[in-house]
Amino acid sequence: MSGVRPILGGVTREAGPSRPGSAVWQLERSLDKWFGSKTRAKPYAALGLGCVEDLLYHFPRRYEQPGKPTYFLSDLKEGEHVTVLAQVVSASARVSQDGMKHIVKAQVTDGLGTTLDLTFFYHRPQAAAWALRRLRPGAQGLFMGTVTSYRDRLQLTHPATSMLEDSLSAADRAVIDAQIPIPIYPASSSLSSWKLQEVIGAVLDTVPLADIPDPIPAEVRAQENLPPLAEALRHIHQPATADEWGPAQHRFRFAEAFTAQVALGRRRVEAAAMPGVPRLLPPPAEAFGTLLHAFDERLPFHLTAAQRRAGNALAAHLSESAPMQVLLQGDVGSGKTVVALRAMLQVVDAGGQAALLAPTEVLATQHLQTLRSLLGPLAADGEPAPSPSPDGPAPAQVRLLTGSLGAAERRATLADLASGRAGIVIGTHALLSEPVDFADLGLAVIDEQHRFGVEQRDVLRTRGSRPPHVLVMTATPIPRSIAMTVFGDLETVTLDEIPGGRPPVSTHVVPTDKPAWMARVWQRTVEEAGAGHAVFVVCPRIDAHDDGDTAAVAGAASAAPGARSVASVEETQAMFAREPSLAGLRVAAMHGRLTSVDKEGTMRAFADGDIDILVATTVVEVGIDVPRATLMVVLDADRFGLAQLHQLRGRIGRGSEPGTCLLVTGAAPQTPASERLAALAQHRDGFALAELDLDLRREGDVLGAEQSGPTRSLHLLRVARDRDLIAHTRMVAWNLVVGDPHLRAHPDLADFLARRLGDREEYLERA
Numbered sequence: 125m126s127g128v129r130p131i132l133g134g135v136t137r138e139a140g141p142s143r144p145g146s147a148v149w150q151l152e153r154s155l156d157k158w159f160g161s162k163t164r165a166k167p168y169a170a171l172g173l174g175c176v177e178d179l180l181y182h183f184p185r186r187y188e189q190p191g192k193p194t195y196f197l198s199d200l201k202e203g204e205h206v207t208v209l210a211q212v213v214s215a216s217a218r219v220s221q222d223g224m225k226h227i228v229k230a231q232v233t234d235g236l237g238t239t240l241d242l243t244f245f246y247h248r249p250q251a252a253a254w255a256l257r258r259l260r261p262g263a264q265g266l267f268m269g270t271v272t273s274y275r276d277r278l279q280l281t282h283p284a285t286s287m288l289e290d291s292l293s294a295a296d297r298a299v300i301d302a303q304i305p306i307p308i309y310p311a312s313s314s315l316s317s318w319k320l321q322e323v324i325g326a327v328l329d330t331v332p333l334a335d336i337p338d339p340i341p342a343e344v345r346a347q348e349n350l351p352p353l354a355e356a357l358r359h360i361h362q363p364a365t366a367d368e369w370g371p372a373q374h375r376f377r378f379a380e381a382f383t384a385q386v387a388l389g390r391r392r393v394e395a396a397a398m399p400g401v402p403r404l405l406p407p408p409a410e411a412f413g414t415l416l417h418a419f420d421e422r423l424p425f426h427l428t429a430a431q432r433r434a435g436n437a438l439a440a441h442l443s444e445s446a447p448m449q450v451l452l453q454g455d456v457g458s459g460k461t462v463v464a465l466r467a468m469l470q471v472v473d474a475g476g477q478a479a480l481l482a483p484t485e486v487l488a489t490q491h492l493q494t495l496r497s498l499l500g501p502l503a504a505d506g507e508p509a510p511s512p513s514p515d516g517p518a519p520a521q522v523r524l525l526t527g528s529l530g531a532a533e534r535r536a537t538l539a540d541l542a543s544g545r546a547g548i549v550i551g552t553h554a555l556l557s558e559p560v561d562f563a564d565l566g567l568a569v570i571d572e573q574h575r576f577g578v579e580q581r582d583v584l585r586t587r588g589s590r591p592p593h594v595l596v597m598t599a600t601p602i603p604r605s606i607a608m609t610v611f612g613d614l615e616t617v618t619l620d621e622i623p624g625g626r627p628p629v630s631t632h633v634v635p636t637d638k639p640a641w642m643a644r645v646w647q648r649t650v651e652e653a654g655a656g657h658a659v660f661v662v663c664p665r666i667d668a669h670d671d672g673d674t675a676a677v678a679g680a681a682s683a684a685p686g687a688r689s690v691a692s693v694e695e696t697q698a699m700f701a702r703e704p705s706l707a708g709l710r711v712a713a714m715h716g717r718l719t720s721v722d723k724e725g726t727m728r729a730f731a732d733g734d735i736d737i738l739v740a741t742t743v744v745e746v747g748i749d750v751p752r753a754t755l756m757v758v759l760d761a762d763r764f765g766l767a768q769l770h771q772l773r774g775r776i777g778r779g780s781e782p783g784t785c786l787l788v789t790g791a792a793p794q795t796p797a798s799e800r801l802a803a804l805a806q807h808r809d810g811f812a813l814a815e816l817d818l819d820l821r822r823e824g825d826v827l828g829a830e831q832s833g834p835t836r837s838l839h840l841l842r843v844a845r846d847r848d849l850i851a852h853t854r855m856v857a858w859n860l861v862v863g864d865p866h867l868r869a870h871p872d873l874a875d876f877l878a879r880r881l882g883d884r885e886e887y888l889e890r891a
């Protein structure tokens with residue numbers, strides 16, 4: 125962990141009072157140093173545990189009590205890596221058929237009627253005999269391994285084992301007798317839960333817990349009835365009774381939400397403190413000569429009520445000197461571009477410049493085309509253009525700035541941006557990382573926020589002498605709890621209406637076990653392609669061996685390994701090549717392993733009609749408009765999250781023809797997986813689906829947290845479950861920050877954020 129960490133707009137501060145020997149100094153010691161060995165620290169690093177403090181924040185996932193297991197063996201799923209507490213029913217040893225190995229088989233039970241088979245292999249007979257002695261019927265132990273199935277029975281093969289009564293020491297006896305909870309930690313095959321328990325115990329005994337600054341101010345603790353840090357650390361790792369860990373867990377959950385909200389609140393205070401430039405709308409009498417007015421006059425449709433509401437909100441924000449920080453969210457097709465463009469025109473009318481940033485060159489180019497066609501004669505691309513009407517405004521000079529621009533063109537564009545001649549520039553996010561000089565950047569519009577981080581927004585904020593207004597657009601409906609957590613420094617404006625007239629995409633679930641239905645899917649594909657339409661075929665994987673671009677899709681059902689294989693782009697493409705009925709169709713592949721040049725070329729060919737069928741991974745989730753795409757076939761659709769599927773189907777039916785989305789699945793009826801797909805077929809509202817998705821997801825999935833990933837930030841907080849807590853801490857945090865953004869009255873909190881904030885922000889951005 126580095127000693128100096130930036131917080132808030134370039135201000136840096138020294139990490140806390142890390143005098144050698146102090147509590148904080150001890151917390152920050154790397155585990156290399158703590159163990160005095162890089163090798164020993166390695167399995168910890170694999171779990172994201174780098175320093176002593178990480179160990180303290182590596183919380184048990186659950187607790188077991190001898191004789192009262194909380195984790196039922198009937199809940200075990202094939203493929204899961206588990207630590208279970210169970211009691212031995214029987215055990216026996218035999219020699220393998222080739223005579224080379226000694227096999228010990230045991231059956232264990234959770235006491236609730238479910239048993240699990242354990243198999244151990246040994247080379248030496250003494251080892252097998254020793255194992256048999258430990259696995260005495262009636263003995264209890266923790267068993268760690270990956271669940272497999274053999275002849276329809278679940279088993280653990282050679283699980284790491286810790287028998288509770290091994291040593292029969294007085295202390296262990298006491299654990300069993302007193303029903304002291306046993307913490308079960310997130311572990312790995314090289315680092316068991318009980319090893320972690322031992323090491324964390326050593327940390328708790330070595331570091332002076334009472335000297336660790338508590339990030340939650342005492343008055344907040346009192347008000348919220350939360351235990352102090354030292355007590356909570358003891359109780360969460362070493363509860364003496366089953367009532368101790370609950371309040372400790374709650375405290376840490378609160379702390380996670382609270383510190384995140386303090387960090388976000390400081391961002392908002394800081395952003396508001398750096399005044400921008402108000403871009404005023406002219407008084408109504410003078411509005412006639414503006415680009416915005418002329419634009420509204422020539423719009424071929426009426427704005428939806430939602431577009432008007434959003435437009436008014438943005439216009440009001442732009443007229444303030446506090447730089448606007450708005451997240452405009454609206455379902456695919458809700459018409460965000462027009463809203464953004466109107467905001468851009470307001471800024472250009474007021475004499476400023478506006479930039480529109482897209483995640484890829486293809487999208488930037490497409491935005492340029494869209495803007496050109498919407499603006500018509502109100503846009504010019506270099507030559508001084510006459511005003512389209514005698515008393516009308518001069519056209520806006522619109523430019524594209526991407527990496528593939530020729531050197532001369534690029535120079536000219538940069539010059540026009542610096543001189544202020546160009547009013548609107550469209551580019552990729554790279555526009556920010558380059559030293560592009562704007563005469564007077566008044567508004568930056570960022571399309572597809574989920575590819576764009578907080579830090580990049582900060583770059584914008586610090587560009588030029590006055591920060592521009594910022595409008596971030598996302599088509600991924602973001603439930604309020606996530607918006608508060610991940611985008612807490614932005615205000616949300618929502619387009620909750622889809623312009624009428626466009627036929628909705630009809631969605632159907634196709635079970636793979638009905639061959640006639642599958643045949644119909646491919647027949648339909650041929651028909652659509654034959655009619656000159658484009659077809660997406662989406663697969664979870666790139667090839668048979670790969671996890672694809674969607675490894676462990678959050679919220680998706682995990683099919684048992686060894687079950688029917690999951691569709692891949694390569695295999696599906698090969699299938700198309702073999703299938704006589706599909707002969708003659710132009711098929712191309714699209715996935716994350718292609719170079720971005722190849723991806724863009726393919727996408728363009730697909731949009732232009734040179735490719736009939738695009739077999740792809742979810743890389744197409746965000747992408748250019750292909751109005752000729754009418755059919756999407758999603759193979760193994762149960763592998764995807766609901767929100768993701770909704771996003772995917774937004775890619776079709778964007779032209780005049782209605783779209784059809786076919787969700788192909790092998791999931792059995794009545795299972796959660798098939799119910800999710802049924803919900804998708806039924807609902808069109810992305811926000812309803814996003815909330816539903818959140819409810820259906822398993823813990824830890826929501827922010828894309830991985831068990832093995834950096835475990836620094838949100839350990840206990842579950843965005844779905846903790847909606848109310850997040851909203852509450854947001855208020856508590858705001859009250860604290862608004863009068864004291866530098867946290868002068870709360871140095872311990874400031875130090876905590878300084879030490880841990882960098883990681884958290886990285887984490888939030890990955891979401």
Ligand code: ADP
Nearest residue numbers: 425426427428455456457458459460461462623
């Ligand atoms: P998204 O929110 O997905 O970015 P777009 O801005 O691309 O949506 O709009 C989708 C399509 O709907 C575009 O072709 C756009 O011109 C059209 N559109 C936008 N607003 C309206 C409206 N009020 N009435 C009819 N069509 C509209």
Ligand code: MG
Nearest residue numbers: 460461571599
């Ligand atoms: Mg869009």
